[in-house]
Amino acid sequence: MMVRSRQPTFLELFTPKLVTTLQGHYRLSDFRADAVAGLTVAIVALPLSMAIAIASGVTPDRGLYAAIVGGFIVSALGGSRFQIGGPAGAFIVLVAATVEHHGVEGLILATLLSGLILLAIGLLRLGTFIKYIPYPVTIGFTAGIAVIIFVSQIKELLGLTLAGKEPGQLVPKLQALVEAVPTANWAAVLTAVIAIGLIVSVRRYRPHWPAFLIAVGLASGLAWAANLPVETIGSRFGGIPRALPAPYLPALSLEKLAAVLPAALSFALLGGIESLLSAVVADSMSGRRHRSNCELVAQGAANVASALFGGLCVTGTIARTATNVRSGARSPVAGMLHALFLLLFMLVAAPLASFIPLAALAAVLAVVAWNMAEKHEFGTLIRASRGDAVVVLATFLLVVFRDLTEGILVGFGLGTLLFLHRMAQAVDVERPQPMIEEDRPDTAAVGLDASGPCSTASDPDVVVCRISGAFFFGAAAAVGAALDRIGEHPRAYIIDFSGVPFLDSTAAATIEGFARKARRQGATVYIAGAQPTVRRALLTHGVKPPGVRFRSSVASALTAAER
Structure with missing residues (x-):
């Protein structure tokens, strides 16, 4: 269970350190x-x-x-x-x-x-x-x-003497x-x-002596x-006052x-x-x-x-x-x-x-x-x-x-x-590692497809893709292009979101557009492993059933797709 930290009150945020210090053992x-x-x-x-x-x-x-x-x-x-x-x-x-x-x-x-x-x-x-x-x-x-x-x-x-006013x-x-x-x-x-x-x-x-004051003195x-014959504070400004002035606006x-x-x-x-x-x-x-x-x-x-x-x-x-x-x-x-x-x-x-x-x-x-x-x-x-x-x-x-x-x-x-360029480079559409039989009961192993960034399951009509990194507008075009490069026309796509900590509206629109294209081809899109905040952002931008189905893991998505 995730425990949310208590937000500090206004008084706690703006109480001066002087007050909290003197309240202690000063x-x-x-x-x-x-x-x-x-x-x-x-x-x-x-x-x-x-x-x-x-x-x-x-x-x-x-x-x-x-x-x-x-x-x-x-x-x-x-x-x-x-x-x-x-x-x-x-x-x-x-x-x-x-x-x-x-x-x-x-x-x-x-x-x-x-x-x-x-x-x-x-x-x-x-x-x-x-x-x-x-x-x-x-x-x-x-x-x-x-x-x-x-x-x-x-x-x-x-000690220079300029002909006119010193330029800025x-x-x-x-x-x-x-x-x-x-x-x-x-x-x-x-x-x-x-x-x-x-x-x-x-x-x-x-080093512990006041170097500035010693040098000036x-x-x-x-x-x-x-x-x-050097210019001093007295010769230029007439000295300094011996008291603070009265406040004025x-x-x-x-x-x-x-x-x-x-x-x-x-x-x-x-x-x-x-x-x-x-x-x-x-x-x-x-x-x-x-x-x-x-x-x-x-x-x-x-x-x-x-x-x-x-x-x-x-x-x-x-x-x-x-x-x-x-x-x-x-x-x-x-x-x-x-x-x-x-x-x-x-x-x-x-x-x-x-x-x-x-x-x-x-x-x-x-x-x-x-x-x-x-x-x-x-x-x-x-x-x-x-x-x-x-x-x-x-x-x-x-x-x-x-x-x-x-x-x-x-x-x-x-x-x-x-920063955006570096973050965009950190986002990738990966080839997931092959799953062995023990990893997913009652399902066949996943093999790699060398023709693209995604892999196919034992059923050639199911394609699995994994997105990793912060999925935002800087990376949306690259991810969209990677998804579009999938050459097959399967009946199901599984997109693994377990490695996506953050998603913005541009990224959600990219997934929504991909899902709409898949729907026209008669395919179903499964979103697997999405964190609650990521899932909420996707739902807000129209990435929701029946066009897209959410599953907790790739294994459960594969089981649903093969049924």
């Missing part, structure tokens, strides 16, 4: 572990949040607002114990394009809309479908984003950077090289002590909503993918299990709140989440404390941020881009198969030279076609 020792993990993650997130904001074309404080407000809500309401929310490098390209076309107010509105979209996706329980994004698409757009991020930091790494597209941007090479600032180059060298060295010899100290109008809707959809799509990937990484590291739709609801609420405080879009961040797990976090309290520590840093150390060289922050993002490029996985997919290579290269090239959303959609479409 002790003082757990809080201490969470505090240490939260402080560690905050030290990593501090320079990274400002660097991502600057690279996105906005002031550094907006990255901190997103990390503080959005990060707190992601941990408080999310479906993962260890997820850390905040601004992510993957959004740099989208955010920069949105700011360029719609301004900062348009960015805030798009972030607010993306939060509402994510809330709807989560509450409608559509988060499960995000996992169907093919792996080559994920690797392709991640590698493409890494290339764009690195190229966008060349200006700050070399890759090829014009590279041309402008090459033309500006004579304006390179040796002090900025030196600062960037020192920062990258420190990050690499610390990660190699002291020492590079800032060197630039200040030596009075290096951006200006709303139908025209503005329609204009930023494509950007909001892109934010929601990328944010959903990135956050669930991050939650899966946390699960694999910790042995826990997250709630996908609850996590998307939290991401939506976090983006709405971040927008109200003027912050960037928020998502789950893989590097910071992994740092949280490795630092010994026990619960979502660690992520909430990480946000509070960031707020404390901003309140206390805001004046010091004015001395941070932009070249040092560019060095941080250059290392981030190098790490997120997934070089080994990219090479493996190129070598794995021609289909995977086409998907990953198409996604990568479209992201780099065209548009991130276009790259994801085209890559997903190609990946889906590749």
